[in-house]
Amino acid sequence: NAGVMQNxxxxxxxxxxxxxxxxxxxxxxxxxxxxxxxxxxxLKFMVYLQKENIIDESGxxxxxxxxxxxxxxxxxxxxxxxVRGDSAAYFCASSPSTGPVYGYxxxxxxxxxxx
Amino acid sequence: GESVGLHLPxxxxxxxxxSIINCAYSNxxxxxxxxYKQESGKGPQxxxxxxxxxxxxxxxxxxxxxxxxxxxLSLQIAATQPGDSAxxxxxxxxxxxNLxxxxxxxxxxxP
Numbered sequence: 001n002a003g004v005m006q007n008x009x010x011x012x013x014x015x016x017x018x019x020x021x022x023x024x025x026x027x028x029x030x031x032x033x034x035x036x037x038x039x040x041x042x043l044k045f046m047v048y049l050q051k052e053n054i055i056d057e058s059g060x061x062x063x064x065x066x067x068x069x070x071x072x073x074x075x076x077x078x079x080x081x082x083v084r085g086d087s088a089a090y091f092c093a094s095s096p097s098t099g100p101v102y103g104y105x106x107x108x109x110x111x112x113x114x115x
Numbered sequence: 116g117e118s119v120g121l122h123l124p125x126x127x128x129x130x131x132x133x134s135i136i137n138c139a140y141s142n143x144x145x146x147x148x149x150x151y152k153q154e155s156g157k158g159p160q161x162x163x164x165x166x167x168x169x170x171x172x173x174x175x176x177x178x179x180x181x182x183x184x185x186x187x188l189s190l191q192i193a194a195t196q197p198g199d200s201a202x203x204x205x206x207x208x209x210x211x212x213n214l215x216x217x218x219x220x221x222x223x224x225x226p
Contacts, residue, residue, distance in 0.1 A: 004158075033213065042204055042216035043159065056213065091158050099211035101147050101166075106158035 002027070004094050004107035005074075012113045013082045021077040021110045025094030032075040033104065034060075034067060037089040049075055082114045127223045134192040136220045138205035143186060147208040150179060150190045153219070154201045162190070162203075192222075200224045 005024040013019050025032050030051050035043040045059040049069035060067065064082075069075040079086055089111050093104040128134045140148075146167040151159035165172045165179045165188070172179050178191040192199055202221050206214040 035216075040219075042218045043206075043214075045213045045215070048213060059213075093158075100149065100206070100208040100214045101211075103161070104214065106160070108156070108158045 004029075004092055004105050006090075006092050006107035006110050008110060009108065010111050010113070012115060014115055015083060016081050019079040019082050019086070019112055019114075021079075021090050021092075021112070022074045023077070023092030023094075023107060024074040025092075026105050029094035029096050029105070031095045031098060031102075032069050033093045033095075034075070034077050035091045035093065037091060037109070039088075043091060046077070079112075082112070084114045087112055087114045124218065125221045125223070127225055128195050130197060130224050130226050131194055134190075134195045134199070134222060136190045136192075136203050136205075136222065138188050138190075138217050140186050140188070140205075140207045140215075142207070142209055143183070145186075145207045145209045148179070148181060148188050149206045149208075149214070150177075151204045151206060151216075152199075152201045153204060159204060195222075195224050197224045197226060 004026055007022050032049045034046040036046055037043045047060045047067045048056040051069055052071050064080045066078045089109045091106050091109045093106045095102045095104050149164040150162040152162050153159045163174045163177050163179050165181050170181050176193045181188045200223050202219040204219045205217045208214050
């Protein structure tokens with residue numbers, strides 16, 4: 001009965017490289033949410049996906065960031081040409097249906113450091 | 116949009132005392148509220164939730180109070196223990212829309 005699995009736990013990238021963050025939702029959950037957390041701040045919503053569909057990407061920067069949740073496999077948050085300001089903890093949450101009332105379960109996050 | 120704030124960034128309490136963490140929100144249409152606990156290096160962990168048709172809900176050692184008139188909610192932790200030391204976030208949702216998180220309050224329990 002694994003929870004939400006995120007990997008890697010820690011990721012170091014040089015400026016200009018690409019970062020790929022993976023999230024496997026809980027079994028039976030088909031809704032995935034990505035959040036970003038800067039040090040000493042709350043979590044900021046980035047994107048909401050269902051299988052093969054982006055439902056809401058209003059919190060995701062228009063450039064360099066993309067997300068997918070394919071029919072098979074984990075959800076991927078991709079950051080191209082990373083900059084120092086991308087350094088943060090990225091959390092994924094999953095739920096069995098639409099909306100927080102159905103319960104979000106968070107993963108342990110990926111801590112991205114851009115050097 | 117939604118603005119969610121917390122009154123205090125840090126809170127220190129003696130072990131065994133009660134803790135109260137406060138949160139203010141801005142959207143009067145918000146109808147679902149959650150408190151999360153985040154320990155160092157971990158993701159947010161659900162503590163307790165409350166819907167807008169209630170003003171109080173109790174769990175094990177925790178109580179959430181909601182005042183819709185002034186758009187304020189609080190988390191009360193009874194008999195605070197060292198294991199309660201963490202950052203606590205309130206999160207607010209409107210309908211099926213996404214959660215907005217507050218900045219967080221760091222609770223430190225002094226043995």
